[in-house]
Amino acid sequence: MENRIQETSTIKKLTAAEWVNKLIQFTQSVGGACAVWKLPNDNTINLLADLKGGDQLSELELDELSEGFLMAPFDVSEAHYLHFKPDLQATINMPEFADSNDTIEIEWNAENEVNVEKFRSFIKQQKTSVKLKPLTSNVSSTTKEAYVxxxxxxxxxxxxxxxxxxVPSKIKVIESQKTPNIGQAYLNTANKYPNAFVSLTVSPDSGIWLGATPEILIEDVHNGHFKTVALAGTQRKTERPIAETAWTQKEIEEQAYVSRYIINCFKKIRLREYEEIGPKTIEAGHLLHLKTTYKVDKQAVNFPELASVMLKLLHPTSAVCGMPKDAALQFINETEAHERSYFSGFLGPIHKAGKTNLFVNLRCCQFFEGAVAFYAGAGITEDSNPEKEWEETEMKCDVLASVIL
Structure with missing residues (x-):
């Protein structure tokens, strides 16, 4: 069991949002990087800081990386993988019905005691604010005409x-003169989407990203199982029971392509023993999706390095790129005027207590001075209606914007 240090009265208790803001301010003051996240259906908020700013990697060998937090771009030719090491780690156990103004206990990993003291000293002495990058010229709203x-x-x-x-994508930039409370935006998102992976990442290289994604890329347990998910099809949640949700042929076909993509990856490595669960309808905030889960017993198939192998085969997935992958990726590179950066990449904690949880970076946004850039995409098949695809991307952007703005 990890040794923990519970925060004492040497520092006044803070709200969860204040703890997050203080962590960002502290890491920015030393040129560091940090990640804040919660796993689906879990009230524990994890905080991790790399005081050296994180490692930029041009190649990814998952098995060779140490414990930490991993952030990957959509296209590695455009941006680096980012690996944050745990120089500072803590957890906040959020009560299920906690008010955002409630002060919260925080528990620090005792192995980081020297850095915990530096953080405590910073809180006592420094009164700063979160620093935001200026909005760059290559991040601008995609017009409806261009997307259609x-x-x-x-x-x-x-x-x-x-x-x-x-899967064409777009950016929706919403300008705001109000200085965003990043910590509160994270907490609002975590409370709104309890069954999503809700993350906040900050680094000198990537800037500040916040997201809530329902899509598992890989779940890997050391000496245990490997899991991945096919998620596609989108519609707005209604008062109707989820079990009575009706899906169109286009949406069913779109989800089938993603499932087929995963099975083809298994075939490439001659893996035949896996459990297929679904498809079934799942809820993600105000949206519904079709989901199929694939699970492999790594010991039964004698394939301990399965996660590393599948990660390279899966990304970018059919759900964010297309199928076949190479042809779809070429189309995206030729037609999209913007860089996706870390949107539709993947991120999550790695090798934490023998477990890796990586998620596709969907439903995400990037904070700038005076603006927030929201990213979204929609799967296109032969039966797609351009107007409806635009409406779907608007709906996806607005779902997150309604929580944080």
Whole structure:
């Protein structure tokens, strides 16, 4: 069991949002990086800081990395993998019905006691604010005309049998003169989406990202199981019971492509023994999706390095890129005017207590001075309606924007 240090009266108790803001301010003051996250259906908020700013990696060998937090871009040719080491670690156990103004106990990992003292000293002596980068010229709102045009091109390419599915994305920049409370935005998101992976990452390289994603990329337990998920199809949640949700042929087909993509990855490594669960309808905030889970007993198949192998095969997944992957990725690179950066990449804690949890970075946004950039995409098949695909991306952006703005 990890040794823990419970915060004492040497520092006044803070709210959860204040703890998060203080962590960001402290790491920024030393040129560091940090990650805050909670796993789906878990009230524990994890805090981790790399006081040297994190390692930038051009290649990824998951098995060779130490415990920490991993953040990967959509396209590694455009940005680096980021690995944050645990120089400072803590947890906040949030009561289920805690008010955002309640002060919260925090528990520090005793192995980081020297850095905990530095953080305590910072809180006592420093009164600073979270620093935001200026909005750059390459991050601007995608127009409806441009997005609809890309969807139409995608449908034409599918009919020409260049690929079966593609996922055009867009950016929606919302300007605001109000200085954002990053910690409160994170807490609001975590409370709103209890069954999502809710993360906040800060580094000199990437800036500040916040997201709530329902999609597992891989779950890997040392000497245990490997799990991945096919998630696709989107519709707004209604008063109707989830069990009575009706899906269109287009949505069912879109989800089937993602499932087929995972099975094809298994075939490439000659893995035949896996458990398939689904598809079933799941809830993610105000949205519904189709989900199929694939689970492998690594010991039974004698494949301890399965997570590393599958990670390279899966990313970018059919759910965020298309199928076949190479042709869809080429289309995206040729038609999208913006860089996706860490949107539709993946992120999460690695090798923490023998377990790795990586999630596709969906439903996410990036904070800038005076603006927040929201990212979204929609899966395109031969039956796609460009107007409806635009509406779907608007809905995805607005779901997160309604919580943090």
């Amino acid at each position: 045009n890309n969807v139409e091109k995608g449908v034409e390419a599918i009919k020409a049998e260049q690929f079966y599915k593609v």
